Amino acid sequence: MDSILALLFAVLVSYAVTPYVIAWAVKHNLVTDRAKRTHPAHTHKGIIPRGGGIAIFVAILLVTVLFLPLNKIMVGILISSFLLLIVGLLDDRYDLSPYLRFGANILISAIVIGFGLGIPFVSSPFGGVLRLDQWRIVFDFFGKHSILVFADIAAIIWLTWTTNMINWSKGVDGQLPGFVGIAALFLGILANRFVGHDVSAQTVMTFAFIVGGAFIGFLPYNFFPQKIMPGYGGGALAGFLLGVLSILSFGKFGTAFLILAIPMLDAAYTIIRRIKNKKSPFKADWGHLHHKLLDIGWGKRRIAVFYWFITFILGLSSLFLEGIEKLIVFLMIAVVLFAFIMIIERMKKDSL
Numbered sequence: 001m002d003s004i005l006a007l008l009f010a011v012l013v014s015y016a017v018t019p020y021v022i023a024w025a026v027k028h029n030l031v032t033d034r035a036k037r038t039h040p041a042h043t044h045k046g047i048i049p050r051g052g053g054i055a056i057f058v059a060i061l062l063v064t065v066l067f068l069p070l071n072k073i074m075v076g077i078l079i080s081s082f083l084l085l086i087v088g089l090l091d092d093r094y095d096l097s098p099y100l101r102f103g104a105n106i107l108i109s110a111i112v113i114g115f116g117l118g119i120p121f122v123s124s125p126f127g128g129v130l131r132l133d134q135w136r137i138v139f140d141f142f143g144k145h146s147i148l149v150f151a152d153i154a155a156i157i158w159l160t161w162t163t164n165m166i167n168w169s170k171g172v173d174g175q176l177p178g179f180v181g182i183a184a185l186f187l188g189i190l191a192n193r194f195v196g197h198d199v200s201a202q203t204v205m206t207f208a209f210i211v212g213g214a215f216i217g218f219l220p221y222n223f224f225p226q227k228i229m230p231g232y233g234g235g236a237l238a239g240f241l242l243g244v245l246s247i248l249s250f251g252k253f254g255t256a257f258l259i260l261a262i263p264m265l266d267a268a269y270t271i272i273r274r275i276k277n278k279k280s281p282f283k284a285d286w287g288h289l290h291h292k293l294l295d296i297g298w299g300k301r302r303i304a305v306f307y308w309f310i311t312f313i314l315g316l317s318s319l320f321l322e323g324i325e326k327l328i329v330f331l332m333i334a335v336v337l338f339a340f341i342m343i344i345e346r347m348k349k350d351s352l
Contacts, residue, residue: 003188003202006067007209014059014217018052022221022228025049030092032229043171043294048226050092052218053233056177057085059214060241067210068203076115077244080108084163084240088233098282101232102164108240109159110152117247118151119158158253159243162260166239168270169263170230172290174223174304177215177230179311180238183259184212184245186315191249204248211241224300254326255318261333262289262310269341289337292344 033047087104132151170176188208246256266289271281
């Protein structure tokens, strides 16, 4: 019951705070104006406020403090989320280098790992686990501390990947907050199956519901025609927190891959395509799945709902599928999505 109340409260806080963030962003010129600033990946027109991550973070912070016990790991998550928001606001204002943002992602991921978040093992879809906590380095620094080398490196890589991968799937009005909210709710439901660290299953579920509620409350202002953009802060925060949730509930990496199959595969395809074309994988362009759907005439509402629907169906499937079954479904989606992209590119070439 507490989880449902937290979810509803997060929706209300996010929804109530967003208009003030819009007014603040306009007042301080934290906006994207297509007439003054061009960006190869942007799909919007006119002048749109940025900085939507503020409303999302405020909702998460306030409701978390009210509903959850703040142990070391939860404090680390909130601090790291705040730092990521600051990076996002700086990017929204000054258009930071993608390499600088990437470096900040790694550093912030390392900070939350320093608070005790890590990946001691990874479940194999074929059964059993791969232990990552065998190599431990112990040192004295105002008390005894230890580093689980492989476990911590794996966690940093995972969080950096999810932070960037999810952020890339925010190009269309309402796209990101909808599918992120759905994904967070399913990760929360699944959290009761197995949880590790020093965080209880109930806490993980409630926190997941808070994250989902914060993005759902933001959605009405971001859905077409959007009144505010999530900005880099909102997009990066979404990926970071989904990555954190999958770590908190051990064994949910396969679930995260399945539920987020479309943005995961789109990001992987984008990186491969950019490298193949001898371009930097960090350099934004018009080539994501949502761009291709726009090219063949899909509207923004349709694309957003498509992302929500697929995420919901995959989330529902994750409740019933086991390890190897999740892998098979993920690979099937990869083949279908690749074929779909190839068909779209062929249609685009034929129309030229």
